[in-house]
Amino acid sequence: MYTLEPIAIVESPYKEKFAIPRQPGLAPSAEGRVVLQGAFNNPQCLQGLEQFSHLWLQFIFHQTQAQGWKPLIRPPRLGGNSKVGVFASRSTFRPNALGLSVVRLQRVECLNGQWQLVISGFDLLDQTPVVDIKPYLHYSDAVHDSQSGFAQLPPELMPVTFAPEVEDFFARQPTFAQLVREVLAQDPRPAYRHGHSDNRTYGVRLSDYNINWIVRNEVAVVTAVSDC
Numbered sequence: 001m002y003t004l005e006p007i008a009i010v011e012s013p014y015k016e017k018f019a020i021p022r023q024p025g026l027a028p029s030a031e032g033r034v035v036l037q038g039a040f041n042n043p044q045c046l047q048g049l050e051q052f053s054h055l056w057l058q059f060i061f062h063q064t065q066a067q068g069w070k071p072l073i074r075p076p077r078l079g080g081n082s083k084v085g086v087f088a089s090r091s092t093f094r095p096n097a098l099g100l101s102v103v104r105l106q107r108v109e110c111l112n113g114q115w116q117l118v119i120s121g122f123d124l125l126d127q128t129p130v131v132d133i134k135p136y137l138h139y140s141d142a143v144h145d146s147q148s149g150f151a152q153l154p155p156e157l158m159p160v161t162f163a164p165e166v167e168d169f170f171a172r173q174p175t176f177a178q179l180v181r182e183v184l185a186q187d188p189r190p191a192y193r194h195g196h197s198d199n200r201t202y203g204v205r206l207s208d209y210n211i212n213w214i215v216r217n218e219v220a221v222v223t224a225v226s227d228c
């Protein structure tokens with residue numbers, strides 16, 4: 001047996017699992033922080049890291065860890081109908097509950113003695129424990145002739161609009177509006193609803209706000225926004 005010690009904690013606008021993009025890079029506007037902890041809050045550990053544009057983060061799927069793992073998974077990309085083996089998936093329900101994401105490194109900062117990495121384009125829940133950080137190496141990690149099975153292409157994007165009631169709010173917050181667009185364009189609804197309009201109003205907490213939307217004629221329409 002081996003023991004893992006978190007080295008950092010993620011601060012993320014994704015406050016709940018629902019609607020987090022299923023892989024990094026799908027919502028490039030998501031900005032957050034990897035805050036170094038304890039003995040790892042040491043600038044020596046980060047020396048040279050600022051020369052890299054992207055990082056690998058290894059982390060614990062802490063919110064689903066207690067639910068254990070399953071040998072077969074229904075990937076949302078297959079509409080939730082077909083099963084593949086856990087090791088042919090990126091499911092959170094896996095042995096050891098370890099996740100792996102490549103993220104953009106914006107900058108390294110120290111605020112009040114606290115070292116942190118400002119990152120973007122990630123798929124991580126707020127408060128996710130990070131167990132390792134490594135630089136992304138283009139010459140080795142980018143595999144140009146790779147095959148990606150059932151996930152060869154990125155997911156199709158859903159158009160996103162803002163209802164008149166919320167237009168002013170989002171006009172005043174263009175960066176947040178872009179994040180909402182990128183997140184809802186992934187159509188976070190359950191896979192069996194994809195390709196269909198429905199009568200539900202969906203809601204998610206994103207950053208400091210609750211966002212509501214509906215799906216009409218294959219368009220996500222943001223209908224309400226309120227403070228958390």
Ligand code: SAM
Pocket residue numbers: 017018019020021022023024060061062063064065090091092098099100101102123124125127128129
């Ligand atoms: N890129 C990583 C990987 O391949 O290991 C994660 C892929 S996993 C399919 C991405 C999903 O994990 C997100 O959409 C979110 O629902 C979930 N997630 C992110 N952080 C989590 C956490 N700390 N605990 C549980 N689930 C998490």
